[in-house]
Amino acid sequence: CEDSSWGSIRPLMKLIEISGHGIPWLAGAAYCLYKSDSAAGQEVMLNLLMALVLDLILVGIVKAVVRRRRPAHNRMDMFATFSVDRYSFPSGHATRAAMCARFVLAHLVLAAPLRVLTLLWAVLVGFSRVLLGRHNVTDVAFGFGMGYFQYNLVEALWMSPAALPGLMGQFA
Numbered sequence: 386c387e388d389s390s391w392g393s394i395r396p397l398m399k400l401i402e403i404s405g406h407g408i409p410w411l412a413g414a415a416y417c418l419y420k421s422d423s424a425a426g427q428e429v430m431l432n433l434l435m436a437l438v439l440d441l442i443l444v445g446i447v448k449a450v451v452r453r454r455r456p457a458h459n460r461m462d463m464f465a466t467f468s469v470d471r472y473s474f475p476s477g478h479a480t481r482a483a484m485c486a487r488f489v490l491a492h493l494v495l496a497a498p499l500r501v502l503t504l505l506w507a508v509l510v511g512f513s514r515v516l517l518g519r520h521n522v523t524d525v526a527f528g529f530g531m532g533y534f535q536y537n538l539v540e541a542l543w544m545s546p547a548a549l550p551g552l553m554g555q556f557a
């Protein structure tokens with residue numbers, strides 16, 4: 386919180402929180418899907434969109450089953466949350482950060498500094514969850530592991546270009 390010895394970095398932590406929130410990721414993936422003019426780009430963005438939805442569903446299920454309360458010192462001042470988000474296990478930001486980092490590293494051609502930045506961002510998202518008081522360390526550690534394996538699931542369920550024309554036709 387603001388009164389603690391590290392209180393001055395709370396605004397920065399909240400900025401990192403927003404960078405890992407579901408809404409900017411979903412909106413960004415949907416926008417890139419809409420704007421993409423190549424079949425390969427559309428394929429990647431569609432699968433990213435599916436991955437983000439899958440992540441919300443799986444995290445929601447685990448939160449609803451485990452029902453671990455958030456730390457008592459957490460202030461519930463996050464924007465746009467679902468009712469299951471009153472529970473803290475696992476951290477949805479951590480699952481998304483791990484899954485999206487793997488996705489970006491596997492599917493976007495990035496220069497080495499950007500690849501390092503992607504990993505650094507995912508780690509910072511994890512730190513910010515604990516520093517903001519939103520989660521226990523175990524919520525974040527499990528979230529990273531879960532997000533890592535969710536990416537394997539996304540690869541296994543990858544939607545091929547053959548499925549695209551039919552799907553895109555639904556939105557045309």
Ligand SMILES: CC(C)=CCC/C(C)=C/CC/C(C)=C/COP(=O)(O)O
Pocket residue numbers: 406407408411441463464465466467470472473475476477478479514519
């Ligand atoms: C279009 C639509 C229904 C978007 C929903 C996106 C949404 C509200 C995601 C929830 C993100 C969130 C606050 C997760 C909680 O993260 P924790 O790290 O605190 O578990």
